[in-house]
Amino acid sequence: MYRVSFTGYRPEKLPFFGEDDPLCAELKSRLCVQIKSLIENGAKIFNSGMALGVDMWAAETVLELKKEYPQITLNAVIPCPEQADRWSAEHKARYQKLLKQCEKIITVEPRYTKSCMQKRNYALVELCDVLVAVFDGKRGGTMQTVNYAKTKGKRILFISPI
DSSP: OEEEEEEOOOGGGSSSSSTTSHHHHHHHHHHHHHHHHHHHTTEEEEEEOOOTTHHHHHHHHHHHHHTTOTTOEEEEEESOTTTTTTSOHHHHHHHHHHHHTOSEEEESOSSOOTTHHHHHHHHHHHTOSEEEEEOOSOSSHHHHHHHHHHHTTOEEEEEOOO
16 A cells, blocks of 8 residues: 655646646546556555646546545645635635545645745655656746655656646
């Protein structure tokens, strides 16, 4: 049994336009194949930072696969309680629906701080044995998370965004 965390880009940093784009559907399919392979090789606990984009898609995929693999669990590792406050009503509802299905909700900071997102990313690394990264080498939070995982000797599985 081992633990998996996810890191990846928010929708605006991805090279396609919305979830209806065939490239997005293909990315989600590759993410599903990777998660299913991890489950079949002993992964049981999955951690998502619950940001828009890759984090939420990974969480939704884990929850969908839970129907086939009831032994797996999903934990939310959120930076602060206000994470979704500025999101659209649709995104807030999606977020709340996912949170209700998580085994645990781990809140890194009691309120928003300039460093809470980075602390959340580092917590995701600390809580995993394997990091699944939707990453193409661009700077930002995903790169920082991948680099931190490398310093911690974590196994990293890369998925290209396209």
